[in-house]
Amino acid sequence: MSDKLDRLWAPWRLEYIKTAVKEPDGCFLCEAIEAGNDRDRLLLHRDELVLIIMNLYPYNNGHLLIAPYRHIGELDDLSTDELNAISEVTRKAVRWLDKAFNPHGYNIGLNLGRAAGAGLPAHLHWHVVPRWDGDSNFMPVLGCVKVISDGLASTYDELRKAIEEEGG
Ligand SMILES: [Zn+2]
Numbered sequence: 736m737s738d739k740l741d742r743l744w745a746p747w748r749l750e751y752i753k754t755a756v757k758e759p760d761g762c763f764l765c766e767a768i769e770a771g772n773d774r775d776r777l778l779l780h781r782d783e784l785v786l787i788i789m790n791l792y793p794y795n796n797g798h799l800l801i802a803p804y805r806h807i808g809e810l811d812d813l814s815t816d817e818l819n820a821i822s823e824v825t826r827k828a829v830r831w832l833d834k835a836f837n838p839h840g841y842n843i844g845l846n847l848g849r850a851a852g853a854g855l856p857a858h859l860h861w862h863v864v865p866r867w868d869g870d871s872n873f874m875p876v877l878g879c880v881k882v883i884s885d886g887l888a889s890t891y892d893e894l895r896k897a898i899e900e901e902g903g
Contacts, residue, residue: 764788764802764858777891780827780898784820787828789891792854794864797832797890801825802860810847813859821861828863835897838865 767776767788777789779799790798801824803817813821825843832838842864846853 762806762855762858763791764800764855764860765806768804774888774891774895777887779891779894780824780903782820782824782827784814784817785824787824789887789894790862791887793887795866795870796886797836797838797865797894799828799832799863800860801828801863802858806858808857808859810859825861825863831894831897831901832863832865834901835893836865839868840866842866 764786767773767778768786770776770778773779773781777791778786779789780787785801785803788800788802790800801821803813803821805812805817807813829841829843832841843861845859845861847856847859849856
């Protein structure tokens with residue numbers, strides 16, 4: 736990444752490092768599910784068994800998390816229906832991200848356990864990270880200066896528009 740991009744993204748990563756060193760008291764996924772203000776919580780989509788929420792500390796624009804509603808941390812705790820729902824919603828998330836931001840590729844996966852990098856190991860969540868050639872082409876979409884202050888809300892609104900146009 737260029738120095739300019741490092742500076743733009745560094746504040747979020749720094750905040751993440753500050754909060755990640757201590758065990759979180761609550762569960763941001765369960766809190767978002769229960770809060771009832773989906774846009775404020777960046778909760779993008781509620782499916783029957785699973786949800787899509789935006790990552791507050793994104794590696795890239797449009798970085799989404801897919802999680803079951805149930806607060807479970809082991810793969811064996813997932814029902815087959817939940818496992819299938821995660822796959823189905825992952826497909827939807829990619830379709831909506833394609834429509835909203837036209838990425839060139841995706842990294843999709845699960846960090847299982849804190850040693851593997853899971854920030855919240857007690858509540859399973861899969862990452863969907865859009866990728867662009869050079870990972871800089873997304874900048875003009877939002878405008879460089881606005882990335883930090885308005886980036887997440889703008890991304891949320893763009894994705895909600897794509898979801899509504901596709902009929903949810
Ligand atoms: Zn939870």
